[in-house]
Amino acid sequence: MQTLQSSPTIDADLSLPPPKIGDVEVRGRREDPRWQLAMRIASSRSLGRSRLMADFLLYVVDRHIRDRSEEITEQQIGVLVFGRTEGYDSNEDNIVRSYARNLRKRIEDYFAGEGSDETIRVDIPRGGYIPIFSTAPAKSAATPSEPDDETGTIDDLSADGAEVAPAAKEAQEEIRLPQQHQTKRSDDAAAGSWFLTAKEALRGRLALTALCVSLSIGLLAVLVPLLRRLPEYAHAHADQALSHALWAHMFTNERDTFIVPSDDGLVIMQGVTERPVPLANYLDGSYRTKLRTDQVPGTPELLKLGRRRYTSVVDLDFVAHLAQLNEVVPARMMIRYARDLRIQDLRTGNAILIGSIEANPWIELFQPQMDFSFSIHPGSDIPSGIVNSHPRAGEAAIYGTPQSDHTYGLIAYIPNLNSTGHVLIVGGLNTAGTEAATTFLLTPSLMKPTLQRAKAANGGLQPFELLVGAGNVATNASTPQLVVERIGLP
Incomplete structure (x- = not known):
């Protein structure tokens, strides 16, 4: 039986204090090679x-090493690692x-890259969260192929490397003989042969000329339209190059890129109660508690609505388009529901926040550094x-939608909270406004002028x-148009 040993090339720092997950201290066994491996992967x-x-990784490894695998359940991990309340519904969350x-993908990346020299490996099989350790397969050294003992001269091989048969070799030799050693034909036969050869050559030249003329005509028929559209292709390539710089x-x-669709259940809830939900109340859940305290009519149904996870088809369509971009790094693209995002994600990662501040309260963190900001007042006389x-001259102080046939969307590219990455806010005053913003952003020709100036x-x-801005036809946006642009921070 093989004994698991730690890698001699990568050592965990055993001087560090045991990590803590929430209020739970994760001790592991410091001398255990499995714990040392988990620490290396975690860092x-x-x-x-x-x-x-x-x-997540350290918790499941710690419980496994300490023979407490019964604690490695989705419910326990949700409570102890992700801070969920006891008895939360894991079907909804x-x-x-x-x-x-x-995590499974990141572990694979580790062993394929910086951990390729590890002598043991860990996997978390699908369908559960209990880690499995195994010895890493030994690397097999490549054996150089032995040269072939039987070699032949170039004259013994055909053009494709196959050995030439004796009869063929004789034919080759005959071809190589000087002309004076070959049997002379009679003068008449030679003359007749010459006439036939000349006639055949003439036919061949005529056929070749006809073929060339046909090919030239066909080639021109293809090239002329392409040449006419060459400026169009050049412009499209330039548009794509600028969009590539953004993505x-x-x-x-x-760093990770967090894509955060709108919480449409929250929008419906605010519309019914006519109460805005600031980010602080959204994060601690107090907006739901206050409904119980104030005995708002229909509170049980509203609370169900607040717990459910709804988002719009417009947001889902946008996320689907983002996932198909050539610039996407699949292992670094994280789709997070707004309630699952953490403020640390906006400090260290990139983020794409979709929707208005009413549907995505995280936008509140960035509005102070923006020229344009959402101002939503459900059930109020305030526009x-x-x-x-x-x-500026010719611009309005507020762009609202008193008419149902027009809407506005906003695109903002700004630094993240630590100015180490970027945040892209893409939203609108309603679903049609968000659709207008996403369509504009995903159309390279529309984005080109701004990206050139930026x-x-x-x-x-x-x-x-x-x-x-865009027309609003049955909650669908028409072709969006740029209304106002700002380059640089206010």
Whole structure:
């Protein structure tokens, strides 16, 4: 039986204090090679800066090593690692399963890259969360192929490398003989042969000429339309190159990119109660508690609505388009429901926040550094719209939607909370406004002028904000148009 040993090339730092997950101290067994391996993976580049993913791995390894595998359940992990309340409904809140999928991928990346020299490996099989340890397969050294003992001269091989048969070799030799050693034909036969050869050659030349003329005509028929559209192709390529610069900043190997669709259940809830939900109340859940305290009519149904996870088809369509971008790094693309996002994610990662502040309260953190901001007042006489903090000549102070046939959307590219990454806010005053913003952003020809002006001297992009407008036809947006643009931070 083989004994698991730690890798001699990568050692865990045993001087560090045991990590804590919430109020639970994770001790493991420090001398155990399995614990040392888990510590190396948790601090590796493959896991990035995801503290929750590292806590997840360390928790399940610790409980497994200490023979407490009965504590490795979705419910326990949700409570102890992700801070969920006791008895939460894991069917509605699938954060553990979501993180488990990403953790399995990150572990594979570790062993394929920086952990390729590990002598033991760990896997978390699908269908559960109990880790399995095994010895890493030994690397087999490549054996150089032995040269063939039987070699032949070039004359003994045909053009494709096959050995030439004796009869063929004789024919080759005959071909190589000087002309004077071959049997002379009679003068008449030679003359007749010459006439036939000349006639055949003439036919061949005529056929070849006809073929060339036909090919030339066909080639011109193909090339002329292509040449006419060459400027169009050149413009399309330039548009794509500028869009590539934007998406290459949003999706990188260095950090996770969190895509956060709107919480439409929250929007419905605010519309019924006519109460806005600030970010602080959204995070601690107090907006639901207050409904019970104030005995709002229909509270049980409203609370169900607040717990459910709804988002719009527009958001899902946008996420589907993002996933198909060439610049996406699949292992670094994280789709998070708004309630599952953590403020640390917006400090260290990139993020794409979809919807208005009413549907995605995280936008509240970034509005102070923006020229344009959402101002939503359900059930109030105060007009709702997108506020222009510093209106210029010809610009309005607020862009609202008093008419049902027009809407506005907002696109903002700004630094994350630590200015180490980027946040892209894409939303609108309603579903049609968000659709207008996403359509504009995903159309390279529409984004080209702004991206050209936002291009920095170092090749990067300056922050920018775009206010777009569109017709609203049965909650669907018509072709969006740029209304106001801002380049650089206010």
